[in-house]
Amino acid sequence: MSDKRTSIHGQWSSRFIFILAAIGSAVGLGNIWKFPYISGENGGGAFVLVYLVCIALIGVPIMIAEILLGRRGRQSPINTMRALVEDEGAHRAWSLLGWGGVITGFLILSYYSVIAGWALAYVFRTAAGSFTGASAETVSALFDGLLASPGSILMWHSLFMVMTMFVVARGVRGGLEKAVTVLMPALFLLLLVMVGYAMTLGAFSEGLAFLFSPNFDKVFYDCALDAAGGEACHFTGEPMLIALGHAFFTLSLGMGAIMVYGSYMPSGASIARATFAIVVADTVVALLAGMAIFPIVFANGLEPAAGPGLIFQTLPIAFGAMPAGQLFGTLFFILLVFAAWSSAISLIEPAVAWLVENHGMKRIPAAVFLGILAWLLGIGSVLSFNVLSGEEFQLFGKTVFDLLDYLTANILLPLGGLFIALFTGWVMSRAASVDELGMGEGIGYKTWWLLVRFVSPLLVLVVFFNAIGVI
Ligand code: TRP
Numbered sequence: 447m448s449d450k451r452t453s454i455h456g457q458w459s460s461r462f463i464f465i466l467a468a469i470g471s472a473v474g475l476g477n478i479w480k481f482p483y484i485s486g487e488n489g490g491g492a493f494v495l496v497y498l499v500c501i502a503l504i505g506v507p508i509m510i511a512e513i514l515l516g517r518r519g520r521q522s523p524i525n526t527m528r529a530l531v532e533d534e535g536a537h538r539a540w541s542l543l544g545w546g547g548v549i550t551g552f553l554i555l556s557y558y559s560v561i562a563g564w565a566l567a568y569v570f571r572t573a574a575g576s577f578t579g580a581s582a583e584t585v586s587a588l589f590d591g592l593l594a595s596p597g598s599i600l601m602w603h604s605l606f607m608v609m610t611m612f613v614v615a616r617g618v619r620g621g622l623e624k625a626v627t628v629l630m631p632a633l634f635l636l637l638l639v640m641v642g643y644a645m646t647l648g649a650f651s652e653g654l655a656f657l658f659s660p661n662f663d664k665v666f667y668d669c670a671l672d673a674a675g676g677e678a679c680h681f682t683g684e685p686m687l688i689a690l691g692h693a694f695f696t697l698s699l700g701m702g703a704i705m706v707y708g709s710y711m712p713s714g715a716s717i718a719r720a721t722f723a724i725v726v727a728d729t730v731v732a733l734l735a736g737m738a739i740f741p742i743v744f745a746n747g748l749e750p751a752a753g754p755g756l757i758f759q760t761l762p763i764a765f766g767a768m769p770a771g772q773l774f775g776t777l778f779f780i781l782l783v784f785a786a787w788s789s790a791i792s793l794i795e796p797a798v799a800w801l802v803e804n805h806g807m808k809r810i811p812a813a814v815f816l817g818i819l820a821w822l823l824g825i826g827s828v829l830s831f832n833v834l835s836g837e838e839f840q841l842f843g844k845t846v847f848d849l850l851d852y853l854t855a856n857i858l859l860p861l862g863g864l865f866i867a868l869f870t871g872w873v874m875s876r877a878a879s880v881d882e883l884g885m886g887e888g889i890g891y892k893t894w895w896l897l898v899r900f901v902s903p904l905l906v907l908v909v910f911f912n913a914i915g916v917i
Contacts, residue, residue, distance in 0.1 A: 451520035451529070453709050455799055456619055461715035467619075467788075468513075468698075468707050468724045470626040473633070474789030475561050476696040477732040478782055479757050482739045484692060486750035488685040489664025490656040494736070496665060496686055500693035501729060504905055507897035508699055508863045509721045511870035514882045516708025517717070522799035523547050523702030526709060527869075536873045543865050547702030548797045550858040552816065554701070555793040556823035557850050559610065562786035563602030564758060565779055567592055572775035577766035582746040585762045589755050593831040600828050604821065606783075610790040611817035614798055615810040619710065626788050633781040634731065636774065640738035640761070643768050653740030656750060657733075665689075683912035690909045691856035696728055700859035700866065703792040706799055717883055718890060738764075754847075794820065826850070856913075864906045871899030 458464040485493055518533075519526025524544030531540045571577070577585060592598065644650055665686060669679040694700040711720075735757075742760040743750050752759055765775030794816055801812035826834070830847035841849060870879060876895075885891055 451518075453520045454803065455617070455710065457712055458619060458707075458710050461712055461720065463619075464707065464711045464715065465720050465723050466626045466630065467792075468704060468720065469630060469727045470785075470788030471698045471703055471707060471792035472696065472724055472728040472789070473630060473731050474785045475558060475565070475782075476692070476789070477728060478637075478735040478785065479561060479565075479754070481692065481696065481732040482736050483752070483754055483756040484688055485657065485736060486740075486743070486756055487753065488688060489661060490740075490750065491658050492660035492662045492665040493685055493689055494657055494733075495660050496689040497692055498729070500690045500905075501697070501725060503897065504690065504863070504902045505693045505697045505699060506721060506725055507894055507902050508694075508867050509697055509704060509725065510717055510883070510894055511866050511898050512699060512702075512704045512863075513708035513711065513717045513721065514879060515866065515870060515874075516702075516705035517711050517713065518878065518882050519705075520709045522709075522803055523705045523796045524800045525803055526705060530869075530874065533878070534873055534875060536869075540865075540869055540873065543862065543869065544702060544796075544800075546858065546865075547700070547705070547862055548800060550701040550854055550862060551703060551793040551796055552820055553823070553850055553858075554695075554854045555610075555790060555820045557827040557847050558786070558790055558793065559606045559820065560599065560603045560824050560827040560847070561754070562606045562783060562790065563599060563604075564592065565782045565786060566602045566606055567598065568758060568762070569776060569779040569783060572762065572765060572772065572779055575772055577762040577775065578772055580762065580766040582748060582759075582763050585766070586755075586759050588762075589758045592758075593755070596828055596832050599831065600825065603824050603828055606786070606790070607817055607821045607824070609787060610794070611813045613787070613791050614794055614817075615813035617809060629781060629784045630727075630788075632777075633785055634734075636778050636781060637731065637734040637738060639774060640764065640778070641734055643764055644738050644741035647741045647745040649744035650741045652744040653742075654737065656740050656744070657736045683909070683915065686909050687856050687860075687913035690860055690906065694859035694863055695855045696732060697725065698789065698792055700862035701793075702796040702862075705866075706796045707792065709799075714884065716885065718885055718894070860906050860910065864903055867898050867902045867906075871895065871903070 458467060515530060516526060519529045521529060524541065527541045527544040531538060571588070576588060644653065666681060667679040668682040669677050672678040698704050739757060739760050740750065742764050746763055748760060761778070762775065765771035768774065797816050798809060798812045801807045802809055826846035827850065830845035835845060839845065844852060880887055880891065883891060
């Protein structure tokens with residue numbers, strides 16, 4: 447019987463550790479680096495609202511589904527899907543879900559490591575006092591200097607990849623379990639300090655208004671100045687797709703990371719309650735990051751739509767100006783690196799678990815092998831900000847980094863999530879999901895079932911077709 451499976455990779459020592467590990471995976475660069483900059487690029491409030499709706503109606507039910515599948519299969523996502531397909535007598539094509547996830551995770555890790563490398567560089571820059579008393583211009587110039595130097599970005603990218611593979615090689619449940627217990631709450635506290643500092647700036651309310659007061663024109667219309675200097679606007683579904691994609695990205699959904707963590711979850715622990723804790727923690731961290739950053743943006747007359755450099759061009763101004771900023775800043779970037787670290791390992795864990803299961807590989811060679819591949823691919827992203835940033839090296843107006851980010855976050859993750867929802871809602875027997883969720887068949891179960899069967903898949907499809915311009 448399927449619920450008697452056990453994982454050959456072991457189990458989390460408790461339900462609490464599962465929640466912490468999943469929070470470690472979810473809370474990362476997505477919350478602190480990506481959420482503020484895509485909110486800035488897509489006009490703020492309305493985008494944030496669409497993102498929150500996606501979290502509630504799509505993220506929550508699909509996270510429950512993904513953990514459920516993992517815990518029922520108790521193997522790497524590829525083999526979990528294979529086993530569940532057999533249990534349910536489903537078509538073999540569903541196993542592709544596991545494969546798609548492994549590839550997606552690998553692609554994400556390649557550029558994730560590059561951005562985490564920037565954070566590493568900023569630990570040392572802040573500690574060295576480079577930002578003390580620095581003006582907005584100096585801070586921006588320092589960031590541009592980093593981007594212009596492929597050699598140093600490559601070095602930080604390499605260091606971060608080595609750190610990630612080190613943990614993965616030792617087994618995700620080692621050391622990091624403990625680190626996450628202390629460091630995640632510390633990051634949270636430091637974000638509160640930053641928001642406290644932002645409150646002292648004259649632009650605090652302007653920052654909040656940008657983040658929380660919705661102006662739907664910004665989400666639905668793409669406006670540009672035309673030749674005559676007037677504004678020409680056309681309808682666009684793209685910001686909605688970006689909000690949807692980010693809901694998946696920030697919750698680590700749609701590629702098997704949460705599935706593989708679920709496969710190490712003790713039976714009997716409540717999946718719905720764990721999901722609730724993970725989603726709340728992740729969302730609060732993202733909103734706090736936004737509340738810390740936008741007041742700094744407006745207080746210094748900066749551009750909210752500055753792009754991927756946003757946090758690196760704003761937070762150092764605050765660290766440079768506030769009391770004990772050098773200390774707080776260094777700590778902040780250290781914690782950001784840890785947050786990224788505990789996320790990065792979950793991106794590659796599905797692939798490592800599979801190599802161990804199917805090819806009898808030991809964890810160490812499996813991790814080294816995959817790490818080298820992801821590192822090599824990451825060089826494309828390293829060069830996207832300098833040598834290969836020119837238009838002649840772009841495809842659809844996007845650099846290698848932009849393409850990887852767009853393809854994975856906005857297309858592959860929502861597609862993976864769609865199929866996870868469809869499999870759990872339509873293919874898996876009701877008895878199996880009732881049994882695994884262990885919360886009876888009351889209103890909680892029925893709500894989830896409706897969401898995962900109809901609402902989430904339909905919403906994902908609507909946003910997709912809307913973005914392509916079909917509806
Ligand atoms: N959620 C992480 C972040 O916000 C990134 C991440 C880790 C991820 N594992 C994932 C994204 C799996 C998608 C899928 O930084």
